[in-house]
Amino acid sequence: MADVITYREAVSEGIAREMRRDPSVVCLGEDIGAAGGVFKTTAGLFAEFGPDRIKDTPISEQAIVGMAMGAAMTGVRPVAEIMFSDFLACCWDYLANEIPKMRYMTGGQVKVPLVVRTANGGGLGFGAQHSQSVENWALAVPGLKVVAPATPADVIGLLAAAIRSDDPVLFFEHKGLFASKGETAPDGHLVPLGQAAVARAGSDVTIVALASTVPLALAAADELAEGGVAAEVVDLRCLVPLDMATVLASVGKTSRLLIVEENPYQGGWGGTVASVVADEGFELLDAPIRRVAAECVPLPFADVLEDQVIPTTAKVVAALRSLLAY
Amino acid sequence: MADVITYREAVSEGIAREMRRDPSVVCLGEDIGAAGGVFKTTAGLFAEFGPDRIKDTPISEQAIVGMAMGAAMTGVRPVAEIMFSDFLACCWDYLANEIPKMRYMTGGQVKVPLVVRTANGGGLGFGAQHSQSVENWALAVPGLKVVAPATPADVIGLLAAAIRSDDPVLFFEHKGLFASKGETAPDGHLVPLGQAAVARAGSDVTIVALASTVPLALAAADELAEGGVAAEVVDLRCLVPLDMATVLASVGKTSRLLIVEENPYQGGWGGTVASVVADEGFELLDAPIRRVAAECVPLPFADVLEDQVIPTTAKVVAALRSLLAY
Amino acid sequence: MAVDIGARDLLGLYEQMSVIRGTERAAHDLFLAGLVKGTTHLAAGHEAVAVGASFALRPDDYVFATYRGHHHAMARGATPAECLAELMSKRTGVCKAKGGSMHLTKASAGMLGSYAIVGAHLPMAAGAAWSAKLRGSGQVAVAFFGDGATNIGALHEALNLAAVWALPVLFICENNLYMEYTPIGSVTAVAHPAADRAPAYLLPAEVIDGNDVAVVADAVRRAAARARDGGGPTVLEALTYRQFGHSRTDPATYRPAGELESWLARDPLELARQRLADHGVPQADIAAADARAAQVVAEAVAAAKAADPPDPADALTDVWADGGSAWRT
Amino acid sequence: MAVDIGARDLLGLYEQMSVIRGTERAAHDLFLAGLVKGTTHLAAGHEAVAVGASFALRPDDYVFATYRGHHHAMARGATPAECLAELMSKRTGVCKAKGGSMHLTKASAGMLGSYAIVGAHLPMAAGAAWSAKLRGSGQVAVAFFGDGATNIGALHEALNLAAVWALPVLFICENNLYMEYTPIGSVTAVAHPAADRAPAYLLPAEVIDGNDVAVVADAVRRAAARARDGGGPTVLEALTYRQFGHSRTDPATYRPAGELESWLARDPLELARQRLADHGVPQADIAAADARAAQVVAEAVAAAKAADPPDPADALTDVWADGGSAWRT
Numbered sequence A, B: 001m002a003d004v005i006t007y008r009e010a011v012s013e014g015i016a017r018e019m020r021r022d023p024s025v026v027c028l029g030e031d032i033g034a035a036g037g038v039f040k041t042t043a044g045l046f047a048e049f050g051p052d053r054i055k056d057t058p059i060s061e062q063a064i065v066g067m068a069m070g071a072a073m074t075g076v077r078p079v080a081e082i083m084f085s086d087f088l089a090c091c092w093d094y095l096a097n098e099i100p101k102m103r104y105m106t107g108g109q110v111k112v113p114l115v116v117r118t119a120n121g122g123g124l125g126f127g128a129q130h131s132q133s134v135e136n137w138a139l140a141v142p143g144l145k146v147v148a149p150a151t152p153a154d155v156i157g158l159l160a161a162a163i164r165s166d167d168p169v170l171f172f173e174h175k176g177l178f179a180s181k182g183e184t185a186p187d188g189h190l191v192p193l194g195q196a197a198v199a200r201a202g203s204d205v206t207i208v209a210l211a212s213t214v215p216l217a218l219a220a221a222d223e224l225a226e227g228g229v230a231a232e233v234v235d236l237r238c239l240v241p242l243d244m245a246t247v248l249a250s251v252g253k254t255s256r257l258l259i260v261e262e263n264p265y266q267g268g269w270g271g272t273v274a275s276v277v278a279d280e281g282f283e284l285l286d287a288p289i290r291r292v293a294a295e296c297v298p299l300p301f302a303d304v305l306e307d308q309v310i311p312t313t314a315k316v317v318a319a320l321r322s323l324l325a326y
Numbered sequence C, D: 001m002a003v004d005i006g007a008r009d010l011l012g013l014y015e016q017m018s019v020i021r022g023t024e025r026a027a028h029d030l031f032l033a034g035l036v037k038g039t040t041h042l043a044a045g046h047e048a049v050a051v052g053a054s055f056a057l058r059p060d061d062y063v064f065a066t067y068r069g070h071h072h073a074m075a076r077g078a079t080p081a082e083c084l085a086e087l088m089s090k091r092t093g094v095c096k097a098k099g100g101s102m103h104l105t106k107a108s109a110g111m112l113g114s115y116a117i118v119g120a121h122l123p124m125a126a127g128a129a130w131s132a133k134l135r136g137s138g139q140v141a142v143a144f145f146g147d148g149a150t151n152i153g154a155l156h157e158a159l160n161l162a163a164v165w166a167l168p169v170l171f172i173c174e175n176n177l178y179m180e181y182t183p184i185g186s187v188t189a190v191a192h193p194a195a196d197r198a199p200a201y202l203l204p205a206e207v208i209d210g211n212d213v214a215v216v217a218d219a220v221r222r223a224a225a226r227a228r229d230g231g232g233p234t235v236l237e238a239l240t241y242r243q244f245g246h247s248r249t250d251p252a253t254y255r256p257a258g259e260l261e262s263w264l265a266r267d268p269l270e271l272a273r274q275r276l277a278d279h280g281v282p283q284a285d286i287a288a289a290d291a292r293a294a295q296v297v298a299e300a301v302a303a304a305k306a307a308d309p310p311d312p313a314d315a316l317t318d319v320w321a322d323g324g325s326a327w328r329t
């Protein structure tokens, strides 16, 4: 039996494995050192790798990511932490305009092999500036790989792929999943970027999910299974590269597509998935494409309000029922 | 006959009309004063309104937009210029996390009536950091109104609506349109936010376009008209509020939808439009939904390369032909 | 330094601090009891900064605070009841439970918000000051910020522009030695992260005892007067200490032994009691003030507990000027 | 200040400056002729900063420059031909015509890019210095930036972190008095926008004559030596002037009368000629250097003109490590 670890532990485990393997991997961020990070996702790293490779920084998001970029251009593989994904807005220039464009603008001369890790998403009552799902900002920027794992094993396997990648990777860890548990990953485990996982097989309807919405989709599928409906759950794992082949293959089986995303509908990645299917998969569809997404509001503080805004299992179940009834 | 002005002139005309009407309207930005702006879109304002209402700033995008926010919260209506839309990344925190959330987070206590104007888009050989279409960053943020006019009259009418709005508005002026000409707008002209325009009526296929892609869509429609095809061109004018009613009504007539956008496909607003139609308009469609969008690359410098990346009339015509042949 | 607060005013300030301290303790207990969700950052220890500054400001001046802002909200007039109700996700919360602990705002009292992205509000305060200047209102804007905020880019941009435009804005740093768990001294070269940066903008600065309410009031009064006279911004660095951990249940084990104790000895309420004694205020008056404060806090806790949760439908209001949140037409 | 460049080296530096000046003039003419599209920012007048600094650096040191960076690219070893080809959108451009004038980069010569978002590259240079320190390579990183960049937040964050980590990085400001059309003095309170900020980070700073190649070389050599010895960063503010307008065809009418002329009298090439004369270098040698430079430029123009445009298929390469640009699988 494989050991069980938390998603939170998987983060530090995944980083530690790569740091042991490759001495050029270094970490920087706020309170990631002796404190082990505000989410304890870097716990133990400082003790094992010491102050040269695990660097506490001032509150300077631009310097954190900008320095990571300069280091990545010159022979180091930085793993930078931005504490909450909302704060990516404070260094967005680096992620939108600098890092992803470097290789292209220089005609291929310069690579930027870095990972920016960040705690994404809501559901914990942290309010409007500490709860957003901002993966769509990144999706719109050519040149960034975008990863968002849903399980501890995927955290480890995707961190390995991300840190070894010569492309810059934005790695979204979901706050709501930190306490969740799952099997750990065997030594050397690597999940290639751009391969979706079929988290549950089924033939009646396809649910496409990412990170926090994977457990919601699975719970909804369980609920429908009681009524004899077999839902297939596709965990995208990455937004870039986006594994549309797996999605289209699933829709080919089920003819029905529901997309579940934590971010607001407008501008959400579900629109990209839907539009590919509405084009290339048009003939596969027996029903409209539906999306369960967040409302167009900032994330409210009170949990009773937050529940109204972001997807819940109940909302996914309701959407599936209406889709199946079409 | 109405007078003809350029899109560029329409910007300063639109601002001037509001500044004359409302003494609380003030402008700030880099080189917007005596110099009249790098695109000459504020030409004449300094002479007419003087140094208190037209403020040159240092190169401090965070201070520009952050100060505009503080001023807007306290009885002034700032119109801030961010020279190139790419630089929104330098003050993204204000546009993503602060301005749009203020009213909601405070339970409705505080309004933020400001406009951030910026020169958006490519096609001029300005390279990867001065050419992006970044309207999708804004689309993904609840609480921002997003405007992108295609004609001089719309520039004036939408600026009036934006400046008078008690909601924060991100106003995208397209660099490629500055030199274009059109009828000016009558006194008091106001185009409400969230109303698309049918720029050309037709019954065979719907083309949804925005800003720079409106003239492309019209040119393509002209080309197809020679072959007897009547394309309807919907100019969205705003992304938020998004006028899906007009789009769905058009698709109801034509049963075919092509979306033309300058930004990359992944994460682009066309995905949002497509997914609404693939849901609510599913039964209206006789063909897959197609999108002509930019490639997943930073904007290259050389024009022969840039043409490969962003939409052109030829690409729109080709996409229409294939869609009509379906 | 001329500290000219009379005994009567001082006792009032003491009582305000006592109310804030009591509310912070209550918030702490309510958090441990599971009645405050999410996160919360207590300001116990910082009371003198908020209360002293508020005393020196006009009611129509503007205050911008951080996620550690309960004290500023209350010092400006938000009631303990509406603050605790906000923390406890109640309909009667000062922001209708939409903001939460980190975003307490009371616009009607010139408390223009608590901001949870470090440093972001510094330009906003400059903007409010610009607005005051444009309108000729004579108002001053104040930004309170932590030592940790002194290394973020927005600080630099705000100080420079405020200086060049000679805006009526005060930048008041609450230097409590720590960011979250990392000492500010380990990530800043200069000794005074705020005051030592002021010369880079030709701004005047003062390092003050942030635990002495009279000292704070005096420094803020002088800075505000200069700002109103067109003399531009001032940087004040108030030395203080947070008595709880950074947030929630942080046990603050990173503190060196004895540090907390030495600061507790200079607790702002204790310093105020000493000053009151120096002014000849009887112990009984102080005790009475404490008793009134305790009463206010107890009633606030009760009221917040008794209040209703928000109406779920309220989740979709207050995005736009029309009251709603629709993104399409 | 010890300026110990021998006559021979100085003549070499002069010739480099002459090549750069000639290339900038050619770029100007090619722009007016419609052969350079988009925009371009000429560095004529700034040559001494680039050439002096390069002389003082090791070949493996790192340089980060701005959109006004032709001089830095060439000083570090990019050829005039590949630079002009880039400006003219040719396949042989130093960035394959994907970057353009604002993004000249020659990584193999340690010229790690030209950046068009003001100030963004300052943290990058600090990061390269951090990398050098981690690898124990003894390399130094240099960021060149304009006076206008001194008011952007990234500067503050970079200077602070570089100071605290004692990184081997040099921050060299080319203060040419103007941003685009607005004088830096109108938006900055201190007299020296870069040097006067250094004390805020406990960093050493020097204001130097940026038009005197020997002065620049000397200051950079000393700063680089200190950085290599673990002494941390230095801020240098090089006073210089851009002889053309900001970009493209800007006629620079905002300049006060006589200003350009007074700076032309201190043209870096003229100053170098005076120094060469002081060293007893014959006029003929100087003329021969100019002639060689003119030849190089003429050949570069011819080569760039003759080169092919890029292959359209190249538009979709170089995004990812696999060479392509696919966003889906």
Ligand SMILES: Cc1ncc(C[n+]2csc(CCOP(=O)(O)OP(=O)(O)O)c2C)c(N)n1
Pocket (backbone or CB within 6 Å): A030, A059, A061, A083, A087, A090, C068, C116, C117, C118, C119, C145, C146, C147, C148, C149, C150, C176, C178, C179, C180, C246
């Ligand atoms: C831009 C940004 N980076 C990081 C954080 C996370 N964070 C919240 S509080 C804090 C420490 C702030 O320290 P300081 O400014 O000294 O204020 P204090 O908490 O001591 O009052 C950090 C790093 C944030 N909220 N915003």
Ligand SMILES: Cc1ncc(C[n+]2csc(CCOP(=O)(O)OP(=O)(O)O)c2C)c(N)n1
Pocket (backbone or CB within 6 Å): B030, B059, B061, B083, B087, B090, D068, D116, D117, D118, D119, D145, D146, D147, D148, D149, D150, D176, D178, D179, D180, D246
């Ligand atoms: C963040 C940002 N804001 C604005 C601009 C537009 N812009 C380009 S160059 C320039 C002036 C820069 O002045 P300075 O730093 O002095 O450099 P110089 O052009 O004088 O070499 C400005 C405002 C930009 N490129 N980036």
Ligand SMILES: [Mg+2]
Pocket (backbone or CB within 6 Å): C146, C147, C148, C174, C175, C176, C177, C178, C179
């Ligand atoms: Mg602190």
Ligand SMILES: [Mg+2]
Pocket (backbone or CB within 6 Å): D146, D147, D148, D174, D175, D176, D177, D178, D179
């Ligand atoms: Mg300059």
